[in-house]
Amino acid sequence: MGYVQIFDTTLRDGEQSPGINLSVEEKVDVARQLARLKVDVIEAGFPITSEGDFESVSRIAAEVKGPTIAGLARVYTEDIERAWEAVKWAERPRIHTFVGTSDLHIEHQMRSNRDEVLKWARQGVELSKSLSPEVEFSPMDATRTDIGYLAEVVAAAVEAGADVINVADTVGYTTPVEFARFLTELQERVPELRERILSVHCHDDLGMAVANSLAGVEVGARQIEVAVNGIGERAGNASLEEVVMALKTRGDFYGTEVGVDTRQLANTSRLVSNLTGYEVPPNKAVVGRNAFLHESGIHQDGVLKDRRTFEIMTKEDIGVEGSNIFLGKHSGRHALKEALGELGYTLEGDVLKRAFRRFKEIADTKKTVTAADLEAIAADEVGSF
Numbered sequence: 001m002g003y004v005q006i007f008d009t010t011l012r013d014g015e016q017s018p019g020i021n022l023s024v025e026e027k028v029d030v031a032r033q034l035a036r037l038k039v040d041v042i043e044a045g046f047p048i049t050s051e052g053d054f055e056s057v058s059r060i061a062a063e064v065k066g067p068t069i070a071g072l073a074r075v076y077t078e079d080i081e082r083a084w085e086a087v088k089w090a091e092r093p094r095i096h097t098f099v100g101t102s103d104l105h106i107e108h109q110m111r112s113n114r115d116e117v118l119k120w121a122r123q124g125v126e127l128s129k130s131l132s133p134e135v136e137f138s139p140m141d142a143t144r145t146d147i148g149y150l151a152e153v154v155a156a157a158v159e160a161g162a163d164v165i166n167v168a169d170t171v172g173y174t175t176p177v178e179f180a181r182f183l184t185e186l187q188e189r190v191p192e193l194r195e196r197i198l199s200v201h202c203h204d205d206l207g208m209a210v211a212n213s214l215a216g217v218e219v220g221a222r223q224i225e226v227a228v229n230g231i232g233e234r235a236g237n238a239s240l241e242e243v244v245m246a247l248k249t250r251g252d253f254y255g256t257e258v259g260v261d262t263r264q265l266a267n268t269s270r271l272v273s274n275l276t277g278y279e280v281p282p283n284k285a286v287v288g289r290n291a292f293l294h295e296s297g298i299h300q301d302g303v304l305k306d307r308r309t310f311e312i313m314t315k316e317d318i319g320v321e322g323s324n325i326f327l328g329k330h331s332g333r334h335a336l337k338e339a340l341g342e343l344g345y346t347l348e349g350d351v352l353k354r355a356f357r358r359f360k361e362i363a364d365t366k367k368t369v370t371a372a373d374l375e376a377i378a379a380d381e382v383g384s385f
């Protein structure tokens with residue numbers, strides 16, 4: 001079984017979401033929770049960007065034990081030195097340095113050329129490695145980079161000492177099959193990459209960040225970069241909870257292991273949502289309010305007999321509390337009987353039939369049937385019996 005490292009970038013790429021601005025204290029709280037969740041790497045921030053980012057990365061490095069703590073830096077000397085000043089307090093520090101490698105980025109953003117960028121990449125990794133025991137290098141916009149040039153840059157970064165090569169689908173442009181072929185070709189062109197950790201960093205512009213990340217795992221990626229609730233630049237990053245549960249639930253298919261304590265997923269999602277103000281949609285996979293709720297009669301009946309009929313994971317796996325039966329207009333008599341039972345009422349036969357008719361009348365007019373509605377029905381029916 002191959003171990004897949006979970007690299008969390010909620011505090012860096014996630015915090016780059018429009019409107020999110022966490023205080024230092026809030027970032028430290030999130031990092032502590034990520035350590036409880038047992039992610040392998042926390043990208044705590046981008047120290048050169050502000051005093052606040054520098055302080056939060058330094059505090060997390062000094063105070064949060066367990067995961068590797070990474071700080072982001074462009075390939076420039078001042079960025080790398082600043083990142084090191086912040087992460088050096090960690091038990092396991094990592095400098096994560098990056099540069100754009102597509103012609104679009106090289107010519108139109110950096111106004112430079114391929115030779116110069118190749119030189120910067122090599123120098124940036126060399127400097128990082130002279131400071132930090134662990135170094136990650138990311139070619140930004142890798143999936144829109146000419147593969148021959150990308151291979152040259154990656155080979156240079158590996159030679160200069162990069163421990164992790166992170167292939168970034170910066171604008172969420174690739175597709176799962178294309179990405180798998182691209183990564184396979186990159187590994188063929190740079191065989192030394194097999195002695196390093198291949199990582200993937202996927203954005204969700206076309207809604208394929210999780211699928212692309214998993215396609216990476218199929219062809220040898222052993223680190224996935226994710227953010228809690230999928231937050232991040234524009235449409236966000238691959239969602240931590242979806243990637244982790246896909247690898248856990250379909251470990252049989254991927255042949256991989258992850259170290260995350262999934263029972264902390266619900267807590268972590270809630271904390272990040274509360275602090276960032278980014279609400280989790282009710283139908284969001286894994287951590288949405290409805291992810292373990294069954295409403296239709298057929299589903300409820302199946303789940304009450306054996307949960308595996310309509311559930312591939314359990315709410316206990318995620319740390320979700322409460323019932324997984326939602327009483328609404330599609331619910332059946334079994335679910336009603338069960339819910340009444342939880343309130344202490346045992347209704348059978350004609351009494352249950354009458355209670356069910358009244359329940360349907362209420363459910364037709366209200367979005368949710370509450371415990372108070374059930375109490376009222378049960379009290380009337382039991383009384384009239």
Ligand code: KIV
Binds near residue numbers: 138139
């Ligand atoms: O999306 C991206 O390319 C990034 C890099 C810094 C890895 O966030």
Ligand code: ZN
Binds near residue numbers: 170
């Ligand atoms: Zn990104």
